Amino acid sequence: MSLVVNSNIAGLNAGRSLGIADRQLTASVERLSSGLRINRAADDASNLAISEVMRAQIGGLKVALRNTRDGISVLQTAEGALTEVHDVLHRMRDLAVQAANDGALDPDARAAVQAEMGQLRDELDRIAGTTSFNGRRLLDGSYRGTFQVGADVGQTLAIDVRSGTSAAALGVAGVDVTARDGGTTARTASAAPSAGSPSAVTLGSSTLTGGDFDRLDGAVSYRGRTLDLASIRFRDTDSAAQRLDRVNAALTATFGAGAVTATNSGGLVVTGTAPPSGASAQELAAVTVGFTPATGASSAIAAIDAAIGQVSVIRGDLGAVQNRFEHNVAKLGAALDNTAASESRIRDTDMATEMTAFSRTQILNQAGTAMLAQANQSPRGVLQLLA
Template identity: 30%
Template sequence: MSLNFSVNNNASAASILSNLQYVNNEINTSYQQLSTGNRINSAADDPAGYAISQQMTSQVNALNQAVQNAQNGISMLQTASGAMNQVTSILQTMNTLAVEAANGTENSTDLSNLNQEFIALQNQINNISNQTKFNTMTLLDGSFASASSAVVFQINTDGTSNSQLSVTIAAISVGALFSPSVLTNSYLQITSQTLAQQAISAVQAALTSLSQYQANIGAVEDRLNYTVSNLQNTADNLQNAESTITNTDMAQAYTQFSQQQVLQQVGLAMLAQADQQPDAILKLLQ
């Protein structure tokens, strides 16, 4: 076995230093994985895993936004439905007034008083129609989500029609609820027994139409609720799959970290020993 006594080249120390640098890099990686909880903190940690995780993260983010879109849609429809409930209550009162006015025992003064209340209720219907808004958009005056211009909810992650839901919301103003043929000066009137009898039929027809509008809105709300549940389930499962790729196995990572610390300490000790090998040359010169 030959001995290499060289001052200019300490091969043992160089080899140990190279190994020590590798261990130090591994320790730094372990520090990052343990402190962040992520096994993949950059593409260098796992190029394929990083690419897959980014795709999954993008899809999860899109799914979560779709959930928010659907929930906003539900809130909008609930706003419209709540206003329609108020109009239904008004129509029920109007129906009662019309039935009262249709009775032959009411004199002209009685009919005039009943008609004043009847018109005031219709003004309130118009007020609800004009003032019911969601995100500054008027919902019930016919200018929003009409049959010719439905509102479209984006309820999934792609740009196809499968990810979209079109919704229409009917106008509920006096002019929309009642046929123009039964209106006098833009109002339903009950100033006579005949007009009151006509009003009964008109109000009951409006109640039927309004009930149908509310049923349609309720059906869309149900669909959106099911959509939210499905999207949340999909997002949760995809998030779990992404976590298995990117999250740190803390027990395994700490075990490796402990091994690397031992290797670092041993490497430093061996480097110190290797650095002393050139001292042997001095003994030859004594």
């Protein structure tokens, strides 16, 4: 057995083993304190790359889940408003059925029913114009929203409410239970005069008889002025001549005597006098006129029934989309759980296993320290030989 002083081989071996145990102990402490098996790329480079992709997927799934729930909120907002639209239409139908009971109602009672009907039409317009989500209107016929309901490109779902729910969009803007049912088919016409010659507009071939033209639609625009024909009102008892007189009275009041006149010859004819040569574009404005028959109570019932059906279709479409959103929420929840579990198996520390390794390395570290101390004492035995 040789005894040397310059090279403490036992000490060097003990120091090397102690260094290894110390590095392992440091790694175990880091994993136990952070809860992560991979704290840096050097710990496990390939699995780090896999887990980072999974982390991005997990983040995308969480946001997609919120997006989907936003879509459900949009649909619930629209559905709540459409419930009220249905309620309004049901009340309008009740009023129309009441007004159809001609034998028990006098004109004043019909007028009262029509007054409430008008308020309900205004409410339909208000609901359509004010129902919104985060500043975007939902029921005016313009809404189209695309929702990112997945973590990847192209995973979208659209909500399309292209049919508005205003009174006009539902076809109930013109219901009038004070008028008689029947009448003529709606007509419109327009013509632009040229300088030096009159412009005449003829509406169909039907003459202006009692029961026709109970309500005029459209406008007459001439020489910078416009008459809204809807402002002209007829009585049920007016004769054809009286109706024509009312039209001409309104034309005279708006454009002056003889400027624009109406005649009843094979239909309602509106004629504007010739503007002077070199007339401005404003003076050459088109003459436009139209008319629709009165709806009456029975026609109102049919129109409201059609509107109720239209709203039902809209609600059905939105309900079907909401079911898709609900299914997507369930799918995203499952995907999120499974992806998070996979990422955890790669990245997270198994605390029980790591604690076992920690205890082992801690003991090795303590033993290595003790052995290094003993190895450092060995060369001192040389002193006994010198004594």
